[in-house]
Amino acid sequence: MTIYDSAQKKKREFIPQEEGKVTLYVCGPTVYDDAHLGHAKSALVFDLLTRVLKANGYDVTYARNITDIDDKIIKKASEQKKDIKEITDFYTEAFHKEMQAIGISRPNIEPKATESLEAMFELIQKLIDSGHAYKTAEGDVYFDTASDSEYLTLSHRVQDEEQMQNRVESSSAKKNSADFAMWKSVSDNSLTYESPFGAGRPGWHVECSAMIEKHLACSNNKFAVDIHGGGADLLFPHHENEAAQTRCATEHALANYWMHNGFVNINGEKMSKSLGNSFFLKDALKVYDGEVLRFYLLSTHYRSNFNFNEEDMLASKKRLDKIYRVKKRLFGLADANEKTPFQEKLLEALSDDMNVSLALAQIDEMISTANERLDTPGKHKELKRETMANLAYIEKVLGFGAKNPFEYFQFGVNEATKTKLANLIASRDEAKKAKNFEISDKIRDEILACGVTLMDTPQGTFWEKV
RNA sequence: GGUGCCAUCGCCAAGUGGUAAGGCCGCAGCCUGCAAAGCUGCUAUCCCCAGUUCAAAUCUGGGUGGCACCUCCA
Structure with a gap:
């Protein structure tokens, strides 16, 4: 298997640290609003990754966090005069429901920030003790980026001197403008957590490092996890900071392979919270079958940017339709489970940094050949069994064709x-x-x-x- | 301004040194009472210029045009 590693900026042969076992950590949602197409894309990409890893015989431990401590959550809660937990529970449940609708299964571990505070304290304390973090007079704890010689080696950035100067002036408490908060003291009476560093709230980046240590890392290994993933925007600063924290606080680096999925744009425009043009999954699901959405969002290579538009979505639907029509043609036949050359080719394509386009081309070819032969007179017993096995394989590895074919065509x-x-x-x-x-x-x-x-x-x- | 990515048929999209996959749309045909579905056939030399090479969409340099990150964001 090969994986494009965004840290080394090249495709690398995938070799897990422990034979046959893979640990994967993906940055999940902050639960203060509905999931949009971008969340779906990211979740979909790593769902596919786990399927491909499993198809290659790996035992996968997949963790995706849920950020349930965040200023935006607090803001929403006070706006709606609701309890924090009411907000986070609501959006967590909605997230799960919508992800399920597009065929995504739950990760093995879904740690929440509220349940990982002890792990965060431990990590922060280690960094303070080793001189990689410092406490300010206001009670904040910052990571000292200057103390990490490898800082910025993940995102390959260059420190901008001028910009640094500007920011230092505006925020004098920090030693260095690039330093980021791991613990923020909070003086007003909004939600705070007690910690060894005083009352406050954790910084965003510390959450992931702490959860990874708690749930996935094995101290004997060179890397805390085999693969760390997330959206392309997370590379900097989020992942850079996570990596810095982990390498300075522990004996290991954070991840061996870094994977970042491209962005979803809507009709050529970036979808963002500040632009207010988010396309929410729940709205898309009212109009489109979840599996069509899955197919469409997955049909472009995960590292490319994705431009969502209705016309292309329709083309994807027609492609999925073809899978279901074969399924319809073979409806009622016994499930089959046998290895075929098609399956090997399909897995080979997907194992090459998830070359979905190539995989889809192979599916089209397989379907077309099957239809052609089924059009000729004869019982085609073997062909039918083989095709059934292929369809089952497509369903397993790509998650397409899971429904009853007749119901699929009656959506809505x-x-x-x-x-x-x-x-x-x-x-x-x-x-x-x-x-x-x-x-x-x-x-x-x-x-x-x-x-x-x-x-x-x-x-x-x-x-x-x- | 800094850093980086991308540019392949009308549209979507693989291919990263050996002579352009696949899908949508379109046209023609087979099948059909007619359709739909299915099947068959047809449609590109890869943004521009220069270079390296026996050979380049694929490598190098220069243009042009998009985009992303540098601030919360998948």
């Missing part, structure tokens, strides 16, 4: 309409039998006007929502 159609359709189709069948094609075609046109296509097959007439 309510029961009343389904009954109506059944009646219309029945009367059309009668007209067809009587060779009264004028009437039967008229009924079909009416149905089509409602966005439903009919398909006459030897097994009867089926319908699909367009």
Whole structure:
């Protein structure tokens, strides 16, 4: 397997520290608002990664944190006059529900900041003791970036002297403008946590380092985790700071491989909280099938930027449709589980830094070949079994095609309409039998006007929502 | 301003030295009562210029045009 390592800026052969075992940590959401397409993309990328790792025989331990201590949460809680926990519980649950809707399974570990405070204290204390952090008169604890000779080696940044000067003046408590808070003292009466450094709240970066130590790190290893992932924007400063904290506080570096997924733009514009143009997952799920969203968001290489637009989404739907139509064709056959050359090729593509595009091209080819052969007379017992096995494999590794194919094509159609359709189709069948094609075609046109296509097959007439 | 990424058919998108995958759209055909679905066939020399090489979309240099990070953000 190869993985593009953003720290070394090249593709590297993936070799875990412990044979057959992989530890993966991904930065998760801050639960103060609904998840948008960007959260979905990131979660999707690392969901795929765990699937590919598992398909390669690795035992994967995957942790994704939930940040439930944050100024924005506190702000929202006070705005809505609600309890902090009420807010964080609500958005955590929504996050889980929406992720599930796009076929993402839960990580093995989902640590919360509120449950990891002790680990943070420990890490901060170690850094203070070793001279890598200092406490200010106001009671804040800062990481001393100057004490870390490897600082900025992850993001390959250069310290900007002028900018540094400017900031030092504006924030005199810091020794160095690049220094970042690990513990912020809070004097007002908003939410605070008691700590050995006084009452306050933890800095954002310390959370991940602490959780990784607590849940994943093994002190004998050179790296705390094999792979650390997150959105491209997290490389700096978030991951740079995490890496600095961990290497200075412990005997190991934070991660052997760093993975960063590209951004989701909406119609060419960056989606951001400040621009207020976020496309929320919950809204997308009202209009599109979760699996179509999954397919679409995954159809572009994870490191590229992704430009969301409806037209491309439709093209993705049509591609997914093809998988489901084969499934429909083979509906009712027994599940099969056998190794095929197709599966090897598929896994090979995905194992090359998750080359999804190549994998999808192989799927299209497999489907096309299967359809072609199924169109010829014969029982095709072996072909059918093999195709069933391939479909099951696609479902396992990519998470496409998990639904009942008939239900898939009925997305968004309510029961009343389904009954109506059944009646219309029945009367059309009668007209067809009587060779009264004028009437039967008229009924079909009416149905089509409602966005439903009919398909006459030897097994009867089926319908699909367009 | 600093740092970095990208530029392949109308659209989406692989390929990173050996002579351009795949999908959508379009056109033609097979199938069909007609359709839909499925199948078959057709459609690019890779932003521009220069260089390296027997050979470049792929490497180097220079342009042009996008984008990201440097501030909370997946």
